[in-house]
Amino acid sequence: MFSKEIQNQVNNLLSRYPFKQNALIPILLLAQKENNGWLTEEWMQHVADCCEVPLTHVEGVVTFYTMFRLKPPGKYHLQVCTCVPCCLVGGTELLEYTEKKLNTHAGYTTGDGLFSIEEMECIGACSYAPAMIVNEDYHEQVTIEKMGKLIDKLSK
Amino acid sequence: MAEETLVLFKNIRNPKYSKSLEGYKKAGGYHTLKKVFGMKPEEVVQTVKDSGVRGRGGAGFPTGLKWSFMPKGTGKPSYLIANADESEPGTCKDRELMLKDPHLFLEGMMIGCYAVGCHHGYIYIRGEFFPAIKSLNTAVEELYADGLLGPDPLGSGFHLDLTIHSGAGAYICGEESALLDSLEGKRGQPRVKPPFPAVSGFNGCPTSVNNVETLACMPFILGDDGVDAFKSFGPQNNSGTHLVSLSGHVKKPGVYELRMDVNMKDIIYGIGGGIRNGKKLKGVIPGGSSSSVMTADEVDVLYNFDELAKIDTMLGSSAMMVFDEDTDVVQLLHRITRFYAHESCGQCTPCREGTHWSRNIIRDFLNGNGSDEKLRRLDRVGGNMLGTTLCALGDAAALPIQSFVKKFPDDFRKYYANK
Ligand SMILES: Cc1cc2nc3c(=O)[nH]c(=O)nc-3n(C[C@H](O)[C@H](O)[C@H](O)COP(=O)(O)O)c2cc1C
Ligand code: FES
Numbered sequence: 001m002f003s004k005e006i007q008n009q010v011n012n013l014l015s016r017y018p019f020k021q022n023a024l025i026p027i028l029l030l031a032q033k034e035n036n037g038w039l040t041e042e043w044m045q046h047v048a049d050c051c052e053v054p055l056t057h058v059e060g061v062v063t064f065y066t067m068f069r070l071k072p073p074g075k076y077h078l079q080v081c082t083c084v085p086c087c088l089v090g091g092t093e094l095l096e097y098t099e100k101k102l103n104t105h106a107g108y109t110t111g112d113g114l115f116s117i118e119e120m121e122c123i124g125a126c127s128y129a130p131a132m133i134v135n136e137d138y139h140e141q142v143t144i145e146k147m148g149k150l151i152d153k154l155s156k
Numbered sequence: 157m158a159e160e161t162l163v164l165f166k167n168i169r170n171p172k173y174s175k176s177l178e179g180y181k182k183a184g185g186y187h188t189l190k191k192v193f194g195m196k197p198e199e200v201v202q203t204v205k206d207s208g209v210r211g212r213g214g215a216g217f218p219t220g221l222k223w224s225f226m227p228k229g230t231g232k233p234s235y236l237i238a239n240a241d242e243s244e245p246g247t248c249k250d251r252e253l254m255l256k257d258p259h260l261f262l263e264g265m266m267i268g269c270y271a272v273g274c275h276h277g278y279i280y281i282r283g284e285f286f287p288a289i290k291s292l293n294t295a296v297e298e299l300y301a302d303g304l305l306g307p308d309p310l311g312s313g314f315h316l317d318l319t320i321h322s323g324a325g326a327y328i329c330g331e332e333s334a335l336l337d338s339l340e341g342k343r344g345q346p347r348v349k350p351p352f353p354a355v356s357g358f359n360g361c362p363t364s365v366n367n368v369e370t371l372a373c374m375p376f377i378l379g380d381d382g383v384d385a386f387k388s389f390g391p392q393n394n395s396g397t398h399l400v401s402l403s404g405h406v407k408k409p410g411v412y413e414l415r416m417d418v419n420m421k422d423i424i425y426g427i428g429g430g431i432r433n434g435k436k437l438k439g440v441i442p443g444g445s446s447s448s449v450m451t452a453d454e455v456d457v458l459y460n461f462d463e464l465a466k467i468d469t470m471l472g473s474s475a476m477m478v479f480d481e482d483t484d485v486v487q488l489l490h491r492i493t494r495f496y497a498h499e500s501c502g503q504c505t506p507c508r509e510g511t512h513w514s515r516n517i518i519r520d521f522l523n524g525n526g527s528d529e530k531l532r533r534l535d536r537v538g539g540n541m542l543g544t545t546l547c548a549l550g551d552a553a554a555l556p557i558q559s560f561v562k563k564f565p566d567d568f569r570k571y572y573a574n575k
Contacts, residue, residue, distance in 0.1 A: 016276075016319045018233075018359055024341030025324050029283060051341065064343040066325035067283045079284075084245045084445050085403035085477050087491050121327065121495055122245040122445075123284050126403040126475065127410045136286035 024051045038069040074109045074116035079133040085126035158422035165413040168256045177298040180259035188375040193312035200271040207377040207386045208395040213367030225354040226272045235363040236274040240281035241330035245445035246475030249399035250368035254288040258295035264374035276317040283324045327499035331547045332365040346547035390416025394460035404478035416460040435480035443472025446552030448559035485567045489560045490518045496553035504545040526572035535561045
């Protein structure tokens, strides 16, 4: 199920741990990336086989960690931090603005599948707050104006 | 006026610095590692003990002592795991190191591996840190290509592998025993201690878990005259510089490298440029969201482990969150308790229930349903979490609650006084 390049990464990961199960979380992350940002039962079964663990174990792990998703995210996944330092300097307002502008709520995807929003706990960029992650990129000292422009740009 | 003291940030603050292996070597990098390979591992551990360095991950435990607990001759492999989970709200200093000077941290980690006899070290990094993961991946690839990692680094014959392991989003995985479960491919739930990781850690083998910044201190400590210089940066028992993540309502938030004898006032008003928009200081959360809050009257104090412990709070991960007079502390505490309610792993009843109850009680205040009785109850719910859980998350949730209630009672009363 993995593309050739990713399969190489999977094999490399499996070789770097004493037990195959140890590589479970990094491999699940690769699987999620392969499947456009979310995991299906089929993918979980596949990873379970790679790591030689039961599917129920994989499901237990997947539901424990916030980065694993069981439904598809938008093409642009906006992860807005509202934790303490961010909330002190406007993170909450930024999230509210984003929800309003996209006419949806954190935890949901827009009808056209372009955007999804997630409210984040501290993402480790507090001195550059308010901060957010778009897919894999950090955006720092985000203002409402910057957010508006970014969304307009990505919508085109 | 307070200014930075550059040890860990010496390269980062140099505008001409290139973080590549070549750039790091040009700046004197991997020189100390070569020296260390000529020492006995016990000598390395003793030097680290002599330096007095205490862990920068939050607990401040002496690193040399931790390494000396690693048993030898068990017939099992020993492991050193770098804790790069950095998820304590307010903290953003390890990311800075990994993004901007990955080799400094990696050299420190390699020194640590040699000291504890670890031939395969793992870097457990939080999954959201994509740019830092890329930066580390590139650096580790450079090391393998150069032969600094692999069978024979610098002709030492000390086989050493490093693997970057991505987590997947869970604050609790910063706690070292939960981290180990997560690294093994499980849900990240804290373990019953003892046994401590030194006895039974990763896959049941002797393990030392060390914070990224702690490890990044090693090239300096093991360098020429490193111990004396390191000790000179702070009062006894608080040696070295530390990376301070300054955030909130200051004019110049940022990550700054400071000695351990700098006054908090100077950090807020000097380094941080004072409170923005001409406002007055109301309080500071001094050591990550898990530490007890301080009022504006309390900030005339040296910012280090022992001085903060004396006034019943803690240095934690050196993350200072500053808030001004307009801040609604009830809302602030609500946001903090929401964090802990979300991040409790659910294993221990006092924490699983207590974090939710406290959040609900605070929400009552916000909704206009506060009372003296509820304020006392909030304090009690906090107290019931203190020291009653397997890991320190219970304490971490309790300390802010109890300190906010104690230090800002009038702010809570405002919510129900006029009813
Ligand atoms: C709930 C909780 C979260 C923690 N999160 C982190 C973290 O993100 N990074 C870290 O280095 N230590 C964290 N710690 C501390 C670790 O358990 C451990 O003490 C530390 O990694 C040891 O490294 P040090 O001695 O170098 O500080 C956390 C502890 C607790 C109880
Ligand atoms: S609180 Fe938003 S990055 Fe730390």
